[in-house]
Amino acid sequence: MSLRQRMTPYWLLAPGLLWLVIFFVIPMYYMGELSLKTGTVQTGYELTWAFSNYSDAVSQYSEQFIRSFWYAGVATVFCLLIGYPLAYAIAFKAGRWKNLMLFAVVAPFFTTYLIRTIAWKTILDDSSPVVSVLKFLGMAPDGHVLATSGAVIAGLTYNFLPFMVLPLFTALERLDERLLEAGKDLYASTAQTFFRITLPLTMPGIIAGILLTFIPAAGDYVNATFLGGTGQAMIGNVIQSKYLVVTDYSEAAALSFTLMAIILVALLVYIKFAGTEALMGEEEEAT
Amino acid sequence: MEGSPDQPPTDPEPDQAGEPAASAAGSGSGGVTLEGVTKQFGDFTAVHDMDLDIADGEFFTMLGPSGCGKTTTLRMIAGFEQPTTGKVLIDGSDVAGLPAYKRPTNTVFQSYALFPHMTLEENVGFGLKRQKVPKAEIKERVGRELERVGLSREAKRKPNQLSGGQQQRVALARALVNLPKVLLLDEPLGALDLKLRKGLQVQLKQIQRDVGITFVYVTHDQEEALTMSDRIAVMNEGKIEQCADPETVYDRPSSTFVAGFIGVSNLMPAVVRGPGEIEIADGPAVPTEDAKQFTTGEKCFAVVRPEKLTVSLPGNAPGDQPGVDGIVESSLYLGTSTQMAIKVADDVNMTVLVPNASEDARQHLPGGGAKVRLNWLPEHMHLVAESDPEEATSGPTPTDQITEGVN
Numbered sequence: 160m161s162l163r164q165r166m167t168p169y170w171l172l173a174p175g176l177l178w179l180v181i182f183f184v185i186p187m188y189y190m191g192e193l194s195l196k197t198g199t200v201q202t203g204y205e206l207t208w209a210f211s212n213y214s215d216a217v218s219q220y221s222e223q224f225i226r227s228f229w230y231a232g233v234a235t236v237f238c239l240l241i242g243y244p245l246a247y248a249i250a251f252k253a254g255r256w257k258n259l260m261l262f263a264v265v266a267p268f269f270t271t272y273l274i275r276t277i278a279w280k281t282i283l284d285d286s287s288p289v290v291s292v293l294k295f296l297g298m299a300p301d302g303h304v305l306a307t308s309g310a311v312i313a314g315l316t317y318n319f320l321p322f323m324v325l326p327l328f329t330a331l332e333r334l335d336e337r338l339l340e341a342g343k344d345l346y347a348s349t350a351q352t353f354f355r356i357t358l359p360l361t362m363p364g365i366i367a368g369i370l371l372t373f374i375p376a377a378g379d380y381v382n383a384t385f386l387g388g389t390g391q392a393m394i395g396n397v398i399q400s401k402y403l404v405v406t407d408y409s410e411a412a413a414l415s416f417t418l419m420a421i422i423l424v425a426l427l428v429y430i431k432f433a434g435t436e437a438l439m440g441e442e443e444e445a446t
Numbered sequence: 447m448e449g450s451p452d453q454p455p456t457d458p459e460p461d462q463a464g465e466p467a468a469s470a471a472g473s474g475s476g477g478v479t480l481e482g483v484t485k486q487f488g489d490f491t492a493v494h495d496m497d498l499d500i501a502d503g504e505f506f507t508m509l510g511p512s513g514c515g516k517t518t519t520l521r522m523i524a525g526f527e528q529p530t531t532g533k534v535l536i537d538g539s540d541v542a543g544l545p546a547y548k549r550p551t552n553t554v555f556q557s558y559a560l561f562p563h564m565t566l567e568e569n570v571g572f573g574l575k576r577q578k579v580p581k582a583e584i585k586e587r588v589g590r591e592l593e594r595v596g597l598s599r600e601a602k603r604k605p606n607q608l609s610g611g612q613q614q615r616v617a618l619a620r621a622l623v624n625l626p627k628v629l630l631l632d633e634p635l636g637a638l639d640l641k642l643r644k645g646l647q648v649q650l651k652q653i654q655r656d657v658g659i660t661f662v663y664v665t666h667d668q669e670e671a672l673t674m675s676d677r678i679a680v681m682n683e684g685k686i687e688q689c690a691d692p693e694t695v696y697d698r699p700s701s702t703f704v705a706g707f708i709g710v711s712n713l714m715p716a717v718v719r720g721p722g723e724i725e726i727a728d729g730p731a732v733p734t735e736d737a738k739q740f741t742t743g744e745k746c747f748a749v750v751r752p753e754k755l756t757v758s759l760p761g762n763a764p765g766d767q768p769g770v771d772g773i774v775e776s777s778l779y780l781g782t783s784t785q786m787a788i789k790v791a792d793d794v795n796m797t798v799l800v801p802n803a804s805e806d807a808r809q810h811l812p813g814g815g816a817k818v819r820l821n822w823l824p825e826h827m828h829l830v831a832e833s834d835p836e837e838a839t840s841g842p843t844p845t846d847q848i849t850e851g852v853n
Binding site: 335337338340341342343344345346347348349351355356359360 | 524525526545546547551552553555557559560561562563572573576577620621624
């Protein structure tokens with residue numbers, strides 16, 4: 160192999176690597192350093208290895224951290240419950256409507272995230288027909304939906320649903336339908352075939368969908384800003400206000416790193432757990 | 447396991463402790479009956495008004511080109527498809543509307559369809575588990591079945607760690623372990639290479655004899671059908687052309703399609719001259735009892751299988767046997783025999799297989815362009831009615847598909 164050929168992969172990697180270094184590695188380093196500094200915007204920052212920024216972040220904002228993961232978790236579960244049947248229908252039942260339905264899933268991306276969330280503000284306004292119906296059904300006890308946990312979770316679910324549906328669809332479409340026939344041939348009912356064969360074999364899609372939904376949802380602040388009230392602030396809102404309102408950059412950086420660390424640890428635990436046979440439908444355990 | 451991992455064990459050990467269970471299933475095994483079954487997909491009729499009676503414990507093969515409806519028929523027995531009209535009976539009871547998981551049948555799929563996320567043991571035990579068989583019994587039966595197909599040591603492996611032939615045997619074990627009344631096999635050897643296929647053909651037939659379960663086998667490979675089956679249904683365009691034992695289908699095909707699909711299409715156009723006589727290709731008159739099925743003046747085809755023809759130079763021809771004159775077009779060495787193409791008339795070519803009994807005899811075979819005479823014994827000629835001439839050639843009948851050593 161000539162030198163030229165051996166260099167090819169590096170040339171192909173170069174643009175991506177350059178991009179990552181400039182827009183990810185360098186800012187990350189800068190942010191990490193900032194999170195350990197003390198000072199103000201006016202007087203400038205000094206590196207004092209102020210780990211207290213981290214302990215403050217956790218102690219003062221534990222409520223927002225917990226709320227963020229709670230909201231993101233519930234929204235992810237809803238996305239999965241709505242997304243799996245939808246992806247299943249598109250993959251197996253849609254026939255010639257398949258492409259149209261896939262397009263419908265992706266269509267919201269043609270409008271910006273912000274506009275769509277603001278539109279939800281109108282939809283969930285106290286005077287909107289949707290809220291009237293909810294009131295009539297007794298599902299809005301205080302007479303309003305906006306500025307409740309439900310509104311924020313609904314917004315998160317709506318905004319991140321495509322990120323759940325697309326990986327699920329890919330996993331389901333790859334599924335060999337003969338395997339489902341084989342399941343039925345071997346005395347498994349429709350439900351048993353689903354839980355013993357379809358579900359374990361689409362687990363990679365489920366894992367990808369959960370990650371793609373949960374991670375951005377946990378750091379989101381747009382939904383809580385527009386659809387929540389003061390009692391629904393998520394950690395994203397805290398970080399945003401620390402940076403842009405209070406301009407306490409060090410604390411904001413420490414909060415960001417704490418959020419990142421928690422997600423990373425949760426992710427590693429989850430992947431380790433999800434990657435084992437236990438979650439992949441071990442036959443010996445299941446009866 | 448000794449030897450190559452792909453070689454099936456030659457002895458499936460019929461005297462194992464498990465024999466009582468297997469023979470119990472054999473006695474409870476059932477036949478399959480199809481009554482006026484039609485299956486339509488939109489405008490396309492895949493199976494047309496089919497009647498079929500498969501006996502208990504029979505090795506029954508549906509043979510035909512792709513699109514002839516054989517797989518659709520199998521899927522209707524399995525319960526993956528419901529017939530548009532007509533009835534399917536398994537072991538005497540109507541299974542209309544019953545889903546696959548409620549039928550006493552199991553299927554071996556062409557693509558094996560092994561569950562990739564389960565070990566071999568879990569794959570084979572899947573059906574028993576769903577039937578709530580006690581755990582200890584599952585373990586014992588799965589172990590015995592894996593031993594039967596020679597894969598005991600691979601029990602804890604996943605299907606993707608096995609070769610194609612091994613996967614095929616797991617698929618067979620996974621179906622057989624349930625002791626179904628009817629085992630359905632959809633071109634199970636189609637994806638394997640020739641040598642492996644031959645070994646598994648023998649093994650499959652042996653297993654079928656041992657367990658006594660009714661096998662319904664789908665294939666487009668005529669040799670496979672002739673080797674294993676008790677009876678063969680030759681299918682074409684959603685209909686059964688002929689349903690008989692392998693010898694009859696081979697020696698006495700009922701139509702030009704069957705004659706062409708099974709073996710080499712050695713068809714000579716003929717006209718019936720009277721109740722006991724035909725005239726072949728504007729040539730000699732040949733007496734035959736078969737002519738009685740036809741009316742005088744009717745056109746038909748005379749079929750003689752390639753290995754039953756003899757070639758000789760005109761002067762040496764046996765005068766007491768029926769025969770026709772021809773010209774040698776080509777001669778092909780096949781190892782055990784020599785295949786000769788002989789032009790009898792315009793558009794009428796006959797294939798002859800001459801055994802290579804001695805090198806000297808082979809050297810003296812007439813060469814290309816030589817005038818020769820073809821002869822055969824009267825009992826080796828069979829008449830079939832003239833059907834659509836295109837049908838006769840639609841089967842995969844290139845000369846390389848000769849069935850050597852069959853019969």
